[in-house]
Amino acid sequence: MYSFFFRFKKLYNEQIVYMVNDKNRKKLPLILFELLRYMILKKDTPQNYIKYGGYKKGADTTELIKYIPGATFDKFRSKHLNDKRYLFQVENKWELNRKLFASGLKTSDIICKIEKGKIVLPSDEKETTISALVSRIKEDFVIKPIADSAQGNGLEFVCYSQATNLYTILSKYIENSYTTPVLLEYKIKQHKDISELYPIAVNTIRIDTFLRLDGRVNIFGSTLRTGRNGRKVDNWSGRSGGIAVKIDLETGCLDKVGLDYYLNNYKSHPDTGTTFNSYPVPYFNEVKAMVKKAARCFPKVRSIGWDVAIAENGPLIIEGNSDYSLQIQACTGPYLLNKVFTGAMKQELLSIKKGKKYEKHFVC
Structure with a gap:
């Protein structure tokens, strides 16, 4: 309710x-x-x-x-694709980072987690003190909830050179960590070509994967999301005002037109003037290979929307979303016209009892 x-x-x-x-x-x-x-x-x-x-x-x-009905797909995904007992492996950023790191995949550079009044380091999962933590930090960093940070909620950006009292800042989060555990991550230094589109936010790729029962991984669609209007987040929502642009899965280049949340069209970024049409996304082949490998790390969570940043030296995974919105279709095109999606769903429904009732929604 x-x-x-x-x-x-x-x-x-x-x-x-x-x-x-x-x-x-x-x-x-x-x-x-x-x-x-x-x-x-x-x-x-x-x-x-x-x-x-x-x-x-x-x-x-x-x-x-x-267009695939979002509510219908959410129910189908929850019942048949993503086992709720294992969702924490994806939604908990600390657990996600550990699992991906163990598989040799690049992720956000985590400084520590603060949970239940304790500061824990990622290297050996040992506790440290707030004084020791303050002495370790020498760069700008981000504080974010370990879970439930959709659309940039709960993020705090800390500029190291302007932070007059890190001890006070961190003490507040330690005090609140019994109800809201957080991660500290170093700020990502994104690739210059991505910064040309919009330099204030880390502009991320949303790319969704589907792990099939035979072990193959399909990618249904991908967009590049950019911030705007001086905002430090790139989220595509009515509140944040970001712009999303389809990425061609074959060429790795942007589409002619970007869309905001209300489907207004933009041929170039309104803040920087950078034209979207055929703009190449660096390391896109590496992005596809990375998320396919990541998808296989979570056999019980088979439908995931990945947020990937393009750093100076290549892509890294920021987070995974087991309940991502299919509104990505507004940019990529309707998924009922996506042969990869309908083919995967047709095969999936054959393995599900009473799967035929979903055919009208997911298969042409």
Whole structure:
């Protein structure tokens, strides 16, 4: 019940209000008629109609059926793909980092975790003191929740040269760590080509993987997310205002147009003027190989959306998301037209009792 009200509140605050105030929308009676028709025919919540711009003038609502319903996929993923007993391995950034590091994969450079009043180092998992920790830190760093930091919530950026009292800053987090454990990570120095798009935030790649029952790993889609308006986060949401651009999985280059959360188009970044069309993403082949290897580390969590940064010397994994949103389709295109997605789902449904009931949602 809490989840339902949280989702509705988010939908209302970020999308319904915007839709009603959009000067380019259809008339409200028509919107209500189309919305109800979509819900009846698709047996889905109204989110897809709103998320994918069905309310905009000239929008063809028949195109909406090609988008995978997010709520339906969430239920399917939770029931059949991602075992809830193992989600902590992905969602807990400390556990994720340990598992990936043990597999030889590059991750964020963690300084320590602060949990239950204790400061623990990643190298040997031994405790240290706040004084010893302060003496170790010599660079800018980020403090983030070990879990539940969606859309940049709970992040604090600390500039080492301007921090007058690290002891006080860290003491606050130690005191609160019984309810909100955190990680300290050194700030990522991103590749200069990614900084040219937007230098203030670490602009990350969202790339989703699916681990099939036969051990193959499919990549369904990928976008590059950039910050804007002076924000230090790149999150693609109504609140953060970021821009997402499709990455061609074959060429590793950006699409012609980027989109904000409300589907407004941008041929170039509004802050830097850098053109998106055919802009090459450094190390993209390495990114694909990295997330495929990472996906195999979690055989019980088979559907993961990865956030990957491009550092000066190559890609590194920032986090994994076992409940990532399929709104990535707004940039990559509808997943019902994605042959990799529909092929993987068709095979998956054959192994599931009563899998046929999902065919109309996931298979052409």
